[in-house]
Amino acid sequence: MRRPELWRTTTFRLALLYGAVFAAGVVALLGLIYVSAAIYLTHQMDEIVIGQAQALEVASPADLPEKLREVETQDVRSVNFYGLFRPDGSWIAGNVHSLPASAPPDGIPRELREPGLQPGARAMAKRLPSGEILFVGFDAKVLTGFRTIILRSLIVSGTLIIVLGLGLGAALSLGPLRRLQLVQQASLPILDGDLGARLPTSNRGDEIDMLAGIANGMMDEVERLLWAVKSVGDNVAHDLRTPLTRLRALLYRVGQEEVGAPDAHRAMLDQALAETDALLTRFKAIQRISEIDRRERRAGFGAVQLQALVNEIGDLYGPLAEDHDLQLATETAPGCEIMADRELLFEAFSNLVSNAVKFTPPGGSIRLKLTRLAEGPRIEVTDSGPGVPENEREAVLERFYRGRREPEAPGSGLGLSIVAAVARLHDFRLVLGDASPGLKVTLDCWPIAMSH
Amino acid sequence: MTRILAIEDDETTAREIVSELTRHGFEVEWIADGRQGLVRAVSGEFDAVTLDRMLPFVDGLTIASVMRSTGVDIPVLMISALTEVDERVRGLRAGGDDYMTKPFASEEMVARLEVLLRRAQAQPRQTKLRVQDLELDLYTREVRRGGREIALLPTEYKLLEYLMRNSGQVLTRTMIFEAIWGYHFDPGTNLIDVHLGRLRRKVDTPGLEPLIKTVRGSGYALNAAS
Numbered sequence: 001m002r003r004p005e006l007w008r009t010t011t012f013r014l015a016l017l018y019g020a021v022f023a024a025g026v027v028a029l030l031g032l033i034y035v036s037a038a039i040y041l042t043h044q045m046d047e048i049v050i051g052q053a054q055a056l057e058v059a060s061p062a063d064l065p066e067k068l069r070e071v072e073t074q075d076v077r078s079v080n081f082y083g084l085f086r087p088d089g090s091w092i093a094g095n096v097h098s099l100p101a102s103a104p105p106d107g108i109p110r111e112l113r114e115p116g117l118q119p120g121a122r123a124m125a126k127r128l129p130s131g132e133i134l135f136v137g138f139d140a141k142v143l144t145g146f147r148t149i150i151l152r153s154l155i156v157s158g159t160l161i162i163v164l165g166l167g168l169g170a171a172l173s174l175g176p177l178r179r180l181q182l183v184q185q186a187s188l189p190i191l192d193g194d195l196g197a198r199l200p201t202s203n204r205g206d207e208i209d210m211l212a213g214i215a216n217g218m219m220d221e222v223e224r225l226l227w228a229v230k231s232v233g234d235n236v237a238h239d240l241r242t243p244l245t246r247l248r249a250l251l252y253r254v255g256q257e258e259v260g261a262p263d264a265h266r267a268m269l270d271q272a273l274a275e276t277d278a279l280l281t282r283f284k285a286i287q288r289i290s291e292i293d294r295r296e297r298r299a300g301f302g303a304v305q306l307q308a309l310v311n312e313i314g315d316l317y318g319p320l321a322e323d324h325d326l327q328l329a330t331e332t333a334p335g336c337e338i339m340a341d342r343e344l345l346f347e348a349f350s351n352l353v354s355n356a357v358k359f360t361p362p363g364g365s366i367r368l369k370l371t372r373l374a375e376g377p378r379i380e381v382t383d384s385g386p387g388v389p390e391n392e393r394e395a396v397l398e399r400f401y402r403g404r405r406e407p408e409a410p411g412s413g414l415g416l417s418i419v420a421a422v423a424r425l426h427d428f429r430l431v432l433g434d435a436s437p438g439l440k441v442t443l444d445c446w447p448i449a450m451s452h
Numbered sequence: 453m454t455r456i457l458a459i460e461d462d463e464t465t466a467r468e469i470v471s472e473l474t475r476h477g478f479e480v481e482w483i484a485d486g487r488q489g490l491v492r493a494v495s496g497e498f499d500a501v502t503l504d505r506m507l508p509f510v511d512g513l514t515i516a517s518v519m520r521s522t523g524v525d526i527p528v529l530m531i532s533a534l535t536e537v538d539e540r541v542r543g544l545r546a547g548g549d550d551y552m553t554k555p556f557a558s559e560e561m562v563a564r565l566e567v568l569l570r571r572a573q574a575q576p577r578q579t580k581l582r583v584q585d586l587e588l589d590l591y592t593r594e595v596r597r598g599g600r601e602i603a604l605l606p607t608e609y610k611l612l613e614y615l616m617r618n619s620g621q622v623l624t625r626t627m628i629f630e631a632i633w634g635y636h637f638d639p640g641t642n643l644i645d646v647h648l649g650r651l652r653r654k655v656d657t658p659g660l661e662p663l664i665k666t667v668r669g670s671g672y673a674l675n676a677a678s
Contacts (some may be wrong), residue, residue, distance in 0.1 A: 245555035249468070252559060252669050273669045284638060300538070315607060316633060320646045347637045354640060415640075 009180075012173040019165025026157050030451075034150045038120070038143060045122040045138045046109040053107075053136045061130040065093035081123065081137035089133070096135055096274035099125065105133045112137055118144040179208050187215075193293070193424060195223040217292040237283040244283070248276040285414035292344065292421040298446055300343060306336040306377050306445065309346060310370045317353045328353075336377035338419065338445050340426055348422040351415035352381040352441050360385035360438070376446030384438040395431040454569065455479045457498040459515065460487035460531070461507050465554065469502055469531075473565070474557035486510030494524050500569055502561070505532030505543060513546040520547035527568035531556065540636065559670050563622045570618060581616040583675050585656065586663055588616055597655060608631065608651045615651075615664065615674040624671035650671055 006012055052071070059067045068082045072095055084098030091097050100114055103125040123137030167360035182200050189197040198219060199212040255269045314330035321328035349368075356366045364384035371378050388396055397420040419441075423430035429444040456478045460466040464484050473480045481498070483489040486507035493501050493515055501519075505512040516528050530548035532539060540551045549568050552561060581588040585598045593609060597603045604612060614631050615623065623631075625644040630636055632647075648664065656662040663675050 242555040245557060246468070249472075249558045252557070255669055270668065277534075281640065282640060288637070312633075316639075316643070319650055320643055321644050343635055343637070346635055349634075350637075350639055354643070 006173055006177060009173040009177055011176055012169040015172055016429055017170025017433065019161055019169070022165070023158055026161065027154060030154055030157075032151050034147065037146055041140070041143050041146070042120065042122065042128075045143075046141065049109050049122050049124050049136050049138050051137075053124060053134060056082075056134060056136070057126065057128055061128065061132060064128075064132075068093045073246070075167070077141070079139040079141055081135070081139070083135035085133040086136065087133070092132065093416045094135070096137070099133060099135055103135060103137075106256075120144070125436045162293040176208060176281060182275075183208070183212055190219065192427070194227060195219065236284040241280065241283045241287075244276060244280055248273065248280065251276060272351060283413065285418065289417055289421045292418065292425055300341040301339055302342065303337055303346060304340045304342045306338060306370055306379065307332045307334055309342065309349070310368055310379065313346070313349045313353055314368055321353075321357055321366060322362075324357055326357060326360055327365040328368070329365065330368040330370075331362060333377070336370060336372055336437035336445075338377060340445070343424075344422045344425065348419040349379070349381070351419050356381055356385065357417050358440070359383065364438075370419070376444065379443045379445065380440055382435045382438060382440045384435070387434060387439045388432055396432065397430070433439075453477070453479045454499045455481070455497060456565070457492055457501045458482045459484075459486070459491075459501065459507065459512070460492065460504045461485065462504070465504075465531075468558055469561065470481045472562055476562050476566075486512070486515060490518060493519050494522055496524070497622060498526060500527040500529070500565055500572075502529045502531055502565065503548065505530055505534055505539070512548075512608045513542065515549035516543070520660060525572075527565070529561070529565050529568060529571050529599075533562070533569075557624075557670070559622065560626065562625045563624055563671070566621050567618050567627065569590070574617070581613065583616050583619045584661075584665065586616070588613060595655075597660065604651070604654060604656050607647065608654065610649060611651050612655065615672070619674040622667050622671055628672065 018042065034136065054065060056064065056071070064084055068084060071080065072082060081094075081096050083094035083099065084092040085099050086092060089099050100112060100123065102112060102114075103110060103123050105125040105127040107126040109122045109124040112121045113119070114121070117137075118140040120140035120143045121137060122140070125133055125135045125174060127133055179200075179202070186197060186199050198216045201209045201212045203209075214404070251269060251273050255266070258265060258269070310330055310332050314328060318328050353366065353368065360366060361381045366384075367380070367382045369380045370380070371380075396416050420430055423443060426445075427447040429442075429448050431442045431444075433440040433442060454477075456473055458466060458469045458473070458480055460469060460482065461484050463484070466484065470480045470482050481492065483492050487509040489503075489507065490510050492498070493503075503515060504513045507515075512530060512532070516530065519526075519528065527549045528547060530543040530545065530551045531554060532551065533554045543551045549571075550564050552564060579590050581590065587596045589595075590613075595604055595612060597611070610632050611628070614628065626638070628644050628648075629639055652662075652664045656664055665673050667673050667674075
């Protein structure tokens, strides 16, 4: 299972979204303030320019150059520009020495784009009654200053919003995230098959508690139903085993005491005994699976040398395979030691090889192969039998499933279920594959959790 | 006559044990509770005990361990409804010699008890096992029948040794599987039969009197008739 990541949490994403919306709001607000202020300031500058021109034009043409010098000295901020030009455009007075082309002498203030001036500067030129041209301009230093303030505010507030938004998002998400991680940890044993485990709840009563509560409720129900199903199976198996065992004892005793009975009777008795044994085998297997699933056998765990185990299986089943005209080959690798329940592993492989012997037609072969991979040892049991169709491979691991083509095969029909139960107990991966032709069963002897 | 003490609180099971053992010529005393059972078990009047794992007052494990700690070393066959292998280990550790789970086939119970009794009576310093003209040397691991040497594989040797140590005694397939391979599950199919068949082909060659006999419905016995 993947650990939840901070940035994937809903709270964190919400916090980010809020931050983004807030940032957009701030940009819009500051933009609006700037635009309104720029319009207002431009208007003010125009009025200043017009006012100054009016104040100057009342002076007589002879006094005008002196007047210009006078106002120039008063302009400590050097935001004002003046120029007096002859009708042919040549300079008479003022700090502007040539009439800018962008200022036609029509008395209307316009934007003045000149090098050395701030963008947004305003200026107007006006033809005086004497024919001379008076030029008055006003630099937009205030507007520029204001723009700088707005931009600085945008940068500072933007940084603050991003940092605070991320921080707040993380702070808000960490709490729920930590609880979700607790829930995740608590759910691992449930996924592992421990149906008694429950998700943790706090007494906050928030949505996580609500969901955990619902999940716990469902788990209660699942557990109850599973126990009901299981105990029906177990009880039936257990309750029927006792009378069956007595029935078997009776049949056996009849057989012992019927000395000299006709052969037909003996044969029927033997068949009755065999049938009873088959039933007992099946019930025992059901109980066996429950027993393995109840996991009271972790106590049996110890170091197991797989090479020895595989060789032992080979020795145990070699003669049986030979009797069925099958070739049983073992291929092992040294140094494959794992922590496992030796008896259960042996039982599992025994079931696999026993199945292979059962389902492989005479003349075929069975291969037991132990290899050492980087993750751990792998054991494969391959046969040259009919195999298991892909869509049945999951089902054959369930209790009582048997390939449709082999309805009369001997055995409890539970061999693979026992193998699956053993694999579950060890947390090993059991895979049924195609050996084309035949079945290849692979058991990876390392915890599934490690493979992720 | 061999005297057996059956400590068992379930009446049906107890009746089964008593009747089966009596049928095989044992003298049986039945005790239904643990406290009384413990008193009788250490009395020195019995040759073997069948002991239920769960009993009123004093449980089977306690009885077995008290017996062992007081020096009573007669064979104890634990019989229990607890099938878990951990339980088997606990039962054997407490002092049981063998462990059977309920429900059991009564002939298997008798067979196991007989094997235990025989083991208790065996001479400890035996170097050779002999059954009729079949000879097994425990030191050299040589097997001869009528003087002719028989070459056996390790498993076949172990099998024959087990059969010879318990000659005349019915041994079920489960008992054989447990004794030779040391596992406690049902291996199914005719796995054990195949191994016995191989051994039989080597030991009972044509023309010789067959020594390994199949006991209908229960198992095998070496030289069962005599």
